[in-house]
Amino acid sequence: MIPARLGATRLPRKPLRQLGGAPLVVRVWERVSALGLADRVVAATESTEVLDVLAAHGAEGVLTSDAHPSGTDRVAEVARRAEYSSYDIVVNVQGDEPFMRGDAMAGAIAMVRDHGFDLGTAAGRRSADIMADPNCVKVVRADDGRALYFSRAPIPFLRDESDRASRDALVLQHMGIYAARRAALARWVALPPHPLELVEKLEQLRALAAGLAMGVAIVDAPSWGEVNTEDDLVRANAHWAHLSAGTS
Numbered sequence: 475m476i477p478a479r480l481g482a483t484r485l486p487r488k489p490l491r492q493l494g495g496a497p498l499v500v501r502v503w504e505r506v507s508a509l510g511l512a513d514r515v516v517a518a519t520e521s522t523e524v525l526d527v528l529a530a531h532g533a534e535g536v537l538t539s540d541a542h543p544s545g546t547d548r549v550a551e552v553a554r555r556a557e558y559s560s561y562d563i564v565v566n567v568q569g570d571e572p573f574m575r576g577d578a579m580a581g582a583i584a585m586v587r588d589h590g591f592d593l594g595t596a597a598g599r600r601s602a603d604i605m606a607d608p609n610c611v612k613v614v615r616a617d618d619g620r621a622l623y624f625s626r627a628p629i630p631f632l633r634d635e636s637d638r639a640s641r642d643a644l645v646l647q648h649m650g651i652y653a654a655r656r657a658a659l660a661r662w663v664a665l666p667p668h669p670l671e672l673v674e675k676l677e678q679l680r681a682l683a684a685g686l687a688m689g690v691a692i693v694d695a696p697s698w699g700e701v702n703t704e705d706d707l708v709r710a711n712a713h714w715a716h717l718s719a720g721t722s
Contacts, residue, residue, distance in 0.1 A: 476502050477545030478569035480521035484702050489524050494714035501572040503533040509576045518552045544677035550663040568650030573698035581691025582653040591689035592658040597646040598696025611648040621688040624676050647696045
């Protein structure tokens with residue numbers, strides 16, 4: 475499921491902004507469908523305008539409440555509907571990830587299906603250059619792969635310069651994907667928004683604070699990135715052009 479809220483603030487009308495000549499939400503739907511890892515791909519939105527655009531491009535969409543505090547809450551509303559009740563694992567690919575990697579999606583699913591975590595996600599290795607960027611969400615994890623914390627702040631923090639090489643080897647950028655068994659997803663969204671979630675604006679902290687175990691699959695690099703700002707959209711279109719020209 476792809477949550478796609480028209481009322482985004484940093485990039486107004488984000489799902490309908492053009493990427494490579496088509497709306498962003500359509501490009502995300504196309505990408506997830508092309509990966510072939512899901513039995514069904516559905517975009518969930520509070521906007522009839524977005525729903526109509528999805529239908530015009532042959533993409534499946536459903537209309538949800540406009541009162542959800544996060545994309546996960548929107549996904550859970552759809553997962554509760556009878557027509558989706560037969561699916562054991564629900565995967566949430568955020569609506570601003572048009573270049574989602576297949577190994578990241580497969581890894582997030584495996585964390586739930588094969589490794590027994592309540593929830594699964596993915597992160598890519600990055601250089602320390604991302605540490606100062608609050609739009610790049612960082613994650614640190616335990617030895618068993620469980621997420622310890624996510625933050626927009628520079629984690630792990632480098633206290634002593636002599637440890638720079640060790641710190642740099644631990645830098646992981648979180649990717650906009652979650653997998654969950656139905657019961658874990660229901661538990662997550664039944665919780666009230668947590669103060670950590672509200673402060674950092676990171677919905678996954680609600681689950682971590684309540685003790686839900688979230689496994690983090692590691693890939694060599696993150697997906698190209700999320701489209702959150704006007705600058706991101708410009709860069710995404712340039713990247714799309716390079717891919718289309720075979721010069722990525």
